Amino acid sequence: xxxxxxxxxxxxxxxxxxxxxxxxxxxxxxxxxxxxxxxxxxxxxxxxxxxxxxxxxxxxxxxxxxxxxxxxxxxxxxxxxxxxxxxxxxxxxxxxxxxxxxxxxxxxxxxxxxxxxxxxxxxxxxxxxxxxxxxxxxxxxxxxxxxxxxxxxxxxxxxxxxxxxxxxxxxxxxxxxxxxxxxxxxxxxxxxxxxxxxxxxxxxxxxxxxxxxxxxxxxxxxxxxxxxxxxxxxxxxxxxxxxxxxxxxxxxxxxxxxxxxxxxxxxxxxxxxxxxxxxxxxxxxxxxxxxxxxxxxxxxxxxxxxxxxxxxxxxxxxxxxxxxxxxxxxxxxxxxxxxxxxxxxxxxx
Numbered sequence: 001x002x003x004x005x006x007x008x009x010x011x012x013x014x015x016x017x018x019x020x021x022x023x024x025x026x027x028x029x030x031x032x033x034x035x036x037x038x039x040x041x042x043x044x045x046x047x048x049x050x051x052x053x054x055x056x057x058x059x060x061x062x063x064x065x066x067x068x069x070x071x072x073x074x075x076x077x078x079x080x081x082x083x084x085x086x087x088x089x090x091x092x093x094x095x096x097x098x099x100x101x102x103x104x105x106x107x108x109x110x111x112x113x114x115x116x117x118x119x120x121x122x123x124x125x126x127x128x129x130x131x132x133x134x135x136x137x138x139x140x141x142x143x144x145x146x147x148x149x150x151x152x153x154x155x156x157x158x159x160x161x162x163x164x165x166x167x168x169x170x171x172x173x174x175x176x177x178x179x180x181x182x183x184x185x186x187x188x189x190x191x192x193x194x195x196x197x198x199x200x201x202x203x204x205x206x207x208x209x210x211x212x213x214x215x216x217x218x219x220x221x222x223x224x225x226x227x228x229x230x231x232x233x234x235x236x237x238x239x240x241x242x243x244x245x246x247x248x249x250x251x252x253x254x255x256x257x258x259x260x261x262x263x264x265x266x267x268x269x270x271x272x273x274x275x276x277x278x279x280x281x282x283x284x285x286x287x288x289x290x291x292x293x294x295x296x297x298x299x300x301x302x303x304x305x306x307x308x309x310x311x312x313x314x315x316x317x318x319x320x321x322x323x324x325x326x327x328x329x330x331x332x333x334x335x336x337x338x339x340x341x342x343x344x345x346x347x348x349x
Contacts, residue, residue, distance in 0.1 A: 058304060058311040061098040063105075064319040066287050068295050068336045070253040071325045075201055075230035081107035081133070082319040084237075084258025085301025087118040087145060088125045095302060095316075096129040103132035105320055108198050110136050110186075113258035113299060114143030114210065114237035117172045118150055118306050127180055137198055138186035141207040143237035143259060146174040150305040166213070189235050191220040202228065206252075207235035211243050212259060212277060218246045225252065231323065239279045239298050248294040254323070255296050260284045262300025266313040285314070287336045295336070297321060 071078065081102060088095065110133050116126045127134075149169030178188055187196065189207030196203050204225035209215035216236070225232040231254065234247040239257035247255045262285030263272025272284035282288070285300040302316040 060315040062315040062317040064317045067322045069324050069326050070295050071323050072230045073325050075325050078323045079107045080109045080321040082111050082299050084113040084299035085115040085303050087303025088122040089119050090121050090125045099129035110138040111256050112140035115145040123177050134184035139189050141235045143210045144213050152307045193221045201230040204229040204232045210237040211240040212238035224250050238277045241278050244290050248291040258299045258301050262314040268313050
């Protein structure tokens with residue numbers, strides 16, 4: 001029996017000394033080591049990217065500056081500060097200080113396009129942030145996160161078309177915020193048209209409630225605004241095309257919106273992955289044309305949901321718009337000029 005076992009056994013040299021087999025074994029080992037190094041590198045890169053997006057960029061407050069030719073022919077230039085999507089938590093002191101310091105820009109008008117709150121105790125924090133700016137004429141509309149607190153959601157929802165189920169958190173004290181803003185002289189434009197005077201110039205303003213919640217009733221403000229106004233300005237939180245089309249059809253010069261967070265996560269060279277509304281990705285932030293006459297400006301906003309506190313290639317921002325008269329017909333100078341970190345421009349991608 002012992003001789004049979006020895007005769008049938010494979011000699012060790014038959015495995016270790018065969019040059020082709022040894023080469024294959026070595027090759028497999030190299031592949032395994034390479035895969036391991038790649039996986040380790042990818043994990044380290046992913047961890048570093050997440051750390052940057054969550055720990056650095058989302059607090060990298062940025063001012064976007066835009067010049068738009070939207071005023072009547074003989075109007076004087078106006079400086080408009082656009083603030084949106086603060087998503088404020090009570091303890092966000094850095095954000096509050098930065099926003100308050102924007103008063104040093106001496107804007108003629110402040111426009112707030114909603115989503116100020118992320119916590120039911122955040123109204124005092126928002127008012128601290130806006131404090132000095134409340135001495136400047138202002139207009140506002142609200143967004144979904146003024147009415148309802150955010151809730152944890154699967155981030156993949158935003159990548160799936162047809163995922164439309166609304167998930168609301170607890171009600172937020174939007175009435176308290178509205179009362180404080182109105183008390184300081186800001187105008188709530190929710191389904192309201194009015195004329196206001198800025199620097200001795202008449203501006204026709206109008207707004208709708210948040211289209212993202214389907215609370216918009218454009219029919220309440222429909223109709224052409226005052227033709228003699230130096231500027232005809234429309235406000236909406238979510239830049240839904242159906243609302244933008246209505247403003248454009250009525251002849252508004254400029255529509256201002258927020259909601260998209262600029263995509264929040266952008267791929268360099270590609271732009272926003274999603275807009276969280278029906279607006280196309282190329283308009284997720286900055287200035288673009290909407291039709292032959294109307295300009296659109298979408299703010300990338302200053303906050304995030306507390307359940308998705310990351311930004312990548314899309315820093316939190318406020319925008320200072322310098323509005324100038326439209327060029328005379330045939331002058332050939334009808335474009336916007338913009339500047340911001342990571343680049344910006346008309347029809348910004």
